[in-house]
Amino acid sequence: MKDSTITLCLPGNIRFTRLASLTASKTAELFLSSMKVSKGIDDFQHAFELSVSEAFTNAARYASPSSHPQPVTISFRFEEKQLTASITDSNPAFTIEPPAPDIENYPEGGYGLLLIRSLMDTVSCRRENNTNTITMSKQPEIH
């Protein structure tokens, strides 16, 4: 299991969001079972389900043109101690800085990156060859 990589390529359309997030959840479950972790399973799965849902939505929402959306690639890597998910798209560049929670005039969007940042251990964004990749990793709690 160690060092396996799972890659999923989906059209950049938000209709496929659930497919991406459910795959993330199930991949996280598989990863945990290979690590023989028995605690915090639900939290770990949900962290990946939610983070991938957010990252995929971001990628799909800005995909253009909408009639022939660029594909979005999601890959999961089983590392020694952590699971890493990367989401790659070929949209124009974007920034990673999440806005601070604004309770007064709560905006209706822009909370995706805030969620990813608080759920994952490490998050990084890279732009190369006209693609954006957001990479995020999390270690399960080992007791």
Add this chain to the structure above:
Amino acid sequence: MKTLLTIRENSYAWVTSALQGLAPLLLPICNKPFVEFLVDFAVLAGSREIRLLSDGPLQEVEQYCEDGSRWGVQMSYAHIKESDDHQTIFEKNRRFCNDSKVMVIDGFVFVGYDKKNDYRDLFNSMPDGTVASCTTGSIRLFTVSESNMANNDETPVSLTPIDSVESYYDLSMHILRHESSRYVLPGYGSEPDSYVGRNVTISKSAEIIKPVSIGNNVQILAGSVIGPDAVIGSNVIIDRKSRITESIVLDNTYIGEELDVEHKMANRNTLISPQGAVSIAMEDPHLLTGIKDTARGIGNLLRTIVHTLTAIVLILLLVIPFILITPILAVQGKWKSSRKTCYDHTCKGVISLPDVSIERSGPLSAIAFALSLDRLPTLFRVVGGKLSLIGNAPIAAEEKNLSPPAATPGYRPAVFSYAEAENWPVGGSDAAIVERFYAIHSNPLQDIGLTMKSLINRFHDTTTA
């Protein structure tokens, strides 16, 4: 019976401002988080289901308590609004409260009880109404069919508001001095009034005077005196010849040499005087100036020479495996090199450092990792005088850092970190303690030893993984 804990954000706002970096609901009282006392009490009163309600964030406390199975209870969490009154809170949690007598503990208050008493039968037989109250909170009993409320004359428990630094300090001291037997306190106690946690090293010449409570991962160095009346948190180093009396040292704190801490609270690099309605926070001058002095002068020159020479030796040793192995790894795509910008030793300027990560698969990359080949490019920076060989892990300049280097006294960006050498998790607040400790204590010779230790640790990591 079930228990509802309602704790509003404004009742603990003072913690956030006075004691930086602490989650208010996890505020340690004699080394045990505040919320755990409430859970213990709810269990004593016969509750198997506890719900924590707040109009503020609950994430940290939820991470700590989880589902409550540790205490054999079911814990749940829910949100209320600042404007919600008792009735609304009750309505919002109707499903939880149904078919049961409910104890509502309201406010950021400490419940004074005795673990030897039986509160279960007592509370079950009590009529609905207020059991105990104080200026900032209360304990009340409810039943779903709202009956006539009656106030109870004799209160089986006491309530103490925790509404300021002073009241917090007084409470912790009071429990330590007089009431430690009434609660379940963490740590081992071979004798009463002394509670000591795991992984605690106490120097032979250090003196411990009861009553004391000491957390986990604590080092108490030669000639220091702890107590009487000292609460030492976890991940704490008390340096040589320091005295801690009538004081609370909170988690992740380093107390420098020959410091007299009396009737104070220490939190990271701040000393707080518990007196007065307003808390006074002072920079600890001994700690900061102490480090800045050693960072300059002859010792520093010697250190630079030793670091440079050792780096040259390491480069000579590693360069041949480097030439043989890295091109292969690079072709396989397992050698990933990028650059990152970090603060330099002045904390003001920045330096750009090569940042190599090796994908850990296959025997070659294992060898490369075991030999620390990924650190070779940065070793040249030591020769150039830009980095130290061993010191702090470089702090990236672009991240929004929790601890900017200005808050890390004696910050010396380096190829290897002291935390690595001591096998502490790199980058956490725990690591900051080790790095801060060695920032004062290491001498150039020790540095070589510690560098070897971190090389061996990495080697060991690979071979056992």
Add this chain to the structure above:
Amino acid sequence: MIIKETKLDNITIVAPVGTLDASTASLLNENKVLSETSATVVLDLSQVDFLDSSGLGALVGIARKKREKKADMVLTSMNDNVRKVFEITQAFQLFDVYDDARSAAEHCRTKTASQ
């Protein structure tokens, strides 16, 4: 996604079933009771197994529109994973959250009656 509607003492309880994310948020916005009427509603989240920030954004938008019309939307019965999203984004400060749909409906009825 299925959206169930039931009535309890003149208060409509809207219960979406499934997932609230970018792909389904628009369906919620198209729901008549939620987006068009000026009646206070209860949104029962007991059958929502997953919510992300797009789903949350839709809820915030609906609640805002309701409040502009002097009505409200109160939430009930969210599971732990849904609550976590409210927690991290601090959106819980924007909603009244009940653990029981009946209790929430009663609250709405008294609120509507007092206006």
